[in-house]
Amino acid sequence: MNAVLKIFLSMSFSGSLLILALLLGKRFLKDKISRQWQYYIWLVVVLRLLFPFGPEVSLLGKTYQAVDQAITQTAPFPPQQQSPLTTPGGNLAPVIGTEQSNRSMNSPTEDLTTVHPFQEIGTLLTDQVWLIWLAAAVVLLIRKATVYQSFIRYIKAGLTPVSDIEILDRLFITAEQAGIKRPVELCVNPLISSPLLIGFFHPCIVLPNADISKKAFQYIVLHELTHYKRRDMFYKWLVQITACLHWFNPLVHLMSREIAKACEFSCDEAVLAKVGSGNAQDYGKTLLDAMAAVGKYKENLGSVTLSENKKLLKERLGAIMKFQKTSRAVKLLTAVLTVCIVLGASFAGVYTAGNVQAASLSGTTPDTTGRPSLSLDVSSAAVNVLAATDNQISAEYNRDVYTVNISQQNRDWKVSISCKTSMNTNDETIRLYLPNVDYGDVKLKTDNGYMACGLIRSGNIAGNFNMASVFLTLPEGFSGSVNAIANSGYFQLVSQDDFKNTTTTIIDNGDWGEIYKPKNFKENGNTSTFTDGTEANTIRVTRKGSGVMGIYTSDDFDTSNYPDEWKELWQDEWQGKPWEDGWWNSDIEQYYQADSLPLFQIAFSRLDGEEQLAWLEKIYADRDLAFFSVAVRGLDTNYSVLSSFAEKVYENADNAFFSILADCMDETELEFWLDRALEDSNWAFQSMLFDKLGKEDEFNELEAKREKEWAETQRAEYEAAGVTMVDEKTYYYQGQMVNIFLDIRKEGSFYTLNMNPAGTVNIKITRGTDNNITGVAYMTEAEVVELLGDMDEPDD
Amino acid sequence: MVQQISDAELEIMKIVWGNPEKVTLFPYIMDELAARGRQCQKNTLIVLLSRLMNKGFLSARKIGRRNEYTTLVSETEYQKAQTKKFLDKIYEGSAKGLVSNLIMGDLLTDEEYEELKRMLEKGKEKQ
Numbered sequence: 001m002n003a004v005l006k007i008f009l010s011m012s013f014s015g016s017l018l019i020l021a022l023l024l025g026k027r028f029l030k031d032k033i034s035r036q037w038q039y040y041i042w043l044v045v046v047l048r049l050l051f052p053f054g055p056e057v058s059l060l061g062k063t064y065q066a067v068d069q070a071i072t073q074t075a076p077f078p079p080q081q082q083s084p085l086t087t088p089g090g091n092l093a094p095v096i097g098t099e100q101s102n103r104s105m106n107s108p109t110e111d112l113t114t115v116h117p118f119q120e121i122g123t124l125l126t127d128q129v130w131l132i133w134l135a136a137a138v139v140l141l142i143r144k145a146t147v148y149q150s151f152i153r154y155i156k157a158g159l160t161p162v163s164d165i166e167i168l169d170r171l172f173i174t175a176e177q178a179g180i181k182r183p184v185e186l187c188v189n190p191l192i193s194s195p196l197l198i199g200f201f202h203p204c205i206v207l208p209n210a211d212i213s214k215k216a217f218q219y220i221v222l223h224e225l226t227h228y229k230r231r232d233m234f235y236k237w238l239v240q241i242t243a244c245l246h247w248f249n250p251l252v253h254l255m256s257r258e259i260a261k262a263c264e265f266s267c268d269e270a271v272l273a274k275v276g277s278g279n280a281q282d283y284g285k286t287l288l289d290a291m292a293a294v295g296k297y298k299e300n301l302g303s304v305t306l307s308e309n310k311k312l313l314k315e316r317l318g319a320i321m322k323f324q325k326t327s328r329a330v331k332l333l334t335a336v337l338t339v340c341i342v343l344g345a346s347f348a349g350v351y352t353a354g355n356v357q358a359a360s361l362s363g364t365t366p367d368t369t370g371r372p373s374l375s376l377d378v379s380s381a382a383v384n385v386l387a388a389t390d391n392q393i394s395a396e397y398n399r400d401v402y403t404v405n406i407s408q409q410n411r412d413w414k415v416s417i418s419c420k421t422s423m424n425t426n427d428e429t430i431r432l433y434l435p436n437v438d439y440g441d442v443k444l445k446t447d448n449g450y451m452a453c454g455l456i457r458s459g460n461i462a463g464n465f466n467m468a469s470v471f472l473t474l475p476e477g478f479s480g481s482v483n484a485i486a487n488s489g490y491f492q493l494v495s496q497d498d499f500k501n502t503t504t505t506i507i508d509n510g511d512w513g514e515i516y517k518p519k520n521f522k523e524n525g526n527t528s529t530f531t532d533g534t535e536a537n538t539i540r541v542t543r544k545g546s547g548v549m550g551i552y553t554s555d556d557f558d559t560s561n562y563p564d565e566w567k568e569l570w571q572d573e574w575q576g577k578p579w580e581d582g583w584w585n586s587d588i589e590q591y592y593q594a595d596s597l598p599l600f601q602i603a604f605s606r607l608d609g610e611e612q613l614a615w616l617e618k619i620y621a622d623r624d625l626a627f628f629s630v631a632v633r634g635l636d637t638n639y640s641v642l643s644s645f646a647e648k649v650y651e652n653a654d655n656a657f658f659s660i661l662a663d664c665m666d667e668t669e670l671e672f673w674l675d676r677a678l679e680d681s682n683w684a685f686q687s688m689l690f691d692k693l694g695k696e697d698e699f700n701e702l703e704a705k706r707e708k709e710w711a712e713t714q715r716a717e718y719e720a721a722g723v724t725m726v727d728e729k730t731y732y733y734q735g736q737m738v739n740i741f742l743d744i745r746k747e748g749s750f751y752t753l754n755m756n757p758a759g760t761v762n763i764k765i766t767r768g769t770d771n772n773i774t775g776v777a778y779m780t781e782a783e784v785v786e787l788l789g790d791m792d793e794p795d796d
Numbered sequence: 797m798v799q800q801i802s803d804a805e806l807e808i809m810k811i812v813w814g815n816p817e818k819v820t821l822f823p824y825i826m827d828e829l830a831a832r833g834r835q836c837q838k839n840t841l842i843v844l845l846s847r848l849m850n851k852g853f854l855s856a857r858k859i860g861r862r863n864e865y866t867t868l869v870s871e872t873e874y875q876k877a878q879t880k881k882f883l884d885k886i887y888e889g890s891a892k893g894l895v896s897n898l899i900m901g902d903l904l905t906d907e908e909y910e911e912l913k914r915m916l917e918k919g920k921e922k923q
């Protein structure tokens with residue numbers, strides 16, 4: 001696409017937003033705000049549509065860039081025409097560059113064959129589309145001009161100058177009142193239907209006939225003179241030119257009509273301001289009379305007429321009757337609105353041609369200023385990245401085998417992990433704890449090792465993986481980019497929100513293997529792209545060789561997703577073991593020990609029901625929530641294993657584990673467990689199950705009801721013991737107001753302590769072994785001191 | 797061809813023709829109009845003058861902020877053209893009809909009649 005056209009489209013788009021805003025605003029403020037303002041504010045929009053001015057940072061600039069990027073990435077051009085997507089770190093760019101130049105030199109024929117003839121035509125069309133736009137605009141402009149000319153010729157043909165000095169005198173007296181010093185020609189043309197004004201520099205008022213009342217003459221002339229004084233002709237033509245240039249935008253045509261209307265409205269307003277609102281009725285009548293004559297020519301183009309059409313006239317009459325002087329408040333509102341719209345216009349922005357390079361750089365990249373940068377370098381080690389609880393980087397590892405260096409300075413965090421021995425088996429997984437925060441630049445480097453990371457929820461990830469198995473999971477809501485070079489190894493990238501707000505580029509320099517790809521993944525030569533249909537997200541995979549890669553979306557992967565080639569693949573390169581169905585079973589233990597969630601998940605889904613139950617039991621016994629979660633998700637919903645296991649977890653009152661199970665239950669089952677929890681008065685489970693069912697409101701209601709009931713019971717209990725509870729703060733015992741009220745239940749599990757400074761006595765409730773109230777006693781001085789002393793301590 | 801002008805325009809032309817000076821100035825016309833009881837707005841006069849210029853009756857030379865008007869059509873030229881037009885329109889080009897009407901209709905005084913007679917004879921001699 002041509003840059004000029006792109007700028008123009010962006011202007012059209014920004015303008016459209018403004019038009020919509022103004023049209024919307026008009027609905028509410030039509031009668032409140034000065035018509036003049038309503039007329040001239042459109043000028044802001046017109047200027048927005050005509051000139052590509054704007055501040056550096058604009059609201060839509062980003063959007064345009066994103067759109068631009070999407071276009072660049074999905075356009076059916078041969079690879080060497082695409083601008084390489086570079087990382088802010090920039091270290092990938094040269095690699096891509098060489099890649100592409102190499103390829104295009106080595107196999108020029110391949111590139112030629114990959115370009116479909118239709119694509120070529122398409123390319124030509126997109127390249128030349130600006131010509132179509134320009135041609136249409138020019139044709140429309142010429143047409144407008146010729147139509148106007150022929151109209152003027154028509155008007156001039158039947159023109160008779162008014163020679164009555166008396167009428168001319170009246171015209172100029174009125175003109176002088178209106179503040180117009182320059183002479184204006186006055187003519188009569190019986191062929192026109194309503195008075196109008198023609199001529200840019202030598203204005204001429206044309207009347208259908210001169211035989212009208214003095215008052216009507218004055219109004220008509222004043223109206224037309226106002227048009228002249230305000231240079232409405234120029235405005236009108238500016239709008240016409242804008243409409244021609246934006247011919248493809250229906251909103252601009254709508255705007256053109258709106259401006260024409262606003263022009264008349266504001267002109268009426270200006271006239272009424274001159275003649276006084278008391279004359280509004282007379283003025284309206286003049287408009288009606290002017291309409292009575294029906295014209296023989298469509299004279300709405302390019303000239304300024306007194307009455308454009310009947311519908312508009314009706315509106316104008318309404319406005320004329322409502323005419324009022326603007327108040328101070330309205331003036332203030334107007335000023336504020338003006339500032340808003342002008343700012344809106346400049347910040348609505350425009351696509352800037354110079355930013356094409358910057359566009360591919362930023363894209364969906366979040367603003368990362370102030371965020372910590374992370375560099376993780378793993379060499380000959382297996383690392384599992386987990387969330388730290390204390391915002392500090394830490395690692396659990398065997399110090400005899402591995403070296404871990406952690407530096408956490410300011411916003412520059414570095415971790416490097418290496419193996420002391422030359423014979424590394426990767427069988428002792430290092431647990432690396434990283435703060436779960438938004439990151440800026442994230443560099444992940446893994447050589448001859450293993451890494452699993454699902455922690456990074458935001459940032460620009462630059463990955464460099466050599467002879468490594470990397471499992472990178474982008475959590476839901478991830479925003480940023482992934483730029484990875486995956487050489488010889490396995491790279492698995494999972495996006496739990498289908499790569500929304502994520503830009504991904506993967507370069508695979510390996511020389512073997514396959515790619516597992518989600519639906520909607522399109523391979524085009526050596527470049528593969530994935531979009532979910534919204535075009536909001538793109539993955540670009542450039543494969544020179546064919547390293548093993550897995551790209552996943554939020555679709556859970558199950559065995560049916562596997563490509564057959566995988567069997568071979570894993571057999572040959574990954575595990576070096578022959579493929580057999582029991583293979584997973586034997587290795588699942590290993591994955592579990594190695595803390596490898598992704599591999600465990602794959603293996604688990606391959607097990608049969610009994611084995612799965614056995615594993616669930618084992619994980620449950622180990623109380624490993626993460627594995628439990630993965631395993632449970634591997635079960636089929638409503639599978640009998642799930643129900644039988646749920647029973648066990650329920651009985652153990654394991655809230656956290658039950659919650660994971662509940663995630664996989666359907667509504668009926670959840671209802672079943674809820675009923676049970678209600679029956680058992682199992683408070684925590686009720687809360688969770690209500691939550692899972694999305695019935696928090698019901699739960700809150702229930703909770704409120706229970707609290708109330710409990711308070712009632714409590715009150716009755718105290719009453720029986722001789723303590724009267726007036727409200728939560730005021731207790732009476734034996735006719736005296738209570739200062740300190742203490743009620744400690746068995747084992748101190750729950751107690752009520754109330755202090756009311758107005759009270760005079762201190763009492764405590766005594767309870768028996770079954771927690772029943774056995775009596776009420778006055779507290780001794782010592783007891784009070786002990787109680788209050790306890791309370792005061794923390795303050796000291 | 798001399799164009800038609802309106803009564804108001806003719807009024808102005810008469811003032812310009814009647815001005816003994818070679819060029820006529822705007823205030824002069826204003827004053828003359830006022831003297832004839834036909835005051836008008838300044839702009840009205842400007843418009844009328846510009847119409848006369850467009851019709852080729854006057855030309856204006858701008859000196860500073862004032863216009864100097866000179867006639868492009870003399871009074872006799874105008875009268876001739878108007879008479880011809882009148883003849884064409886009413887008498888289908890026949891001057892005889894006009895003259896006979898003037899005489900028959902008692903529209904001429906005796907002196908005028910004599911003068912015309914002399915002019916006719918003179919004209920014959922010339923031929």
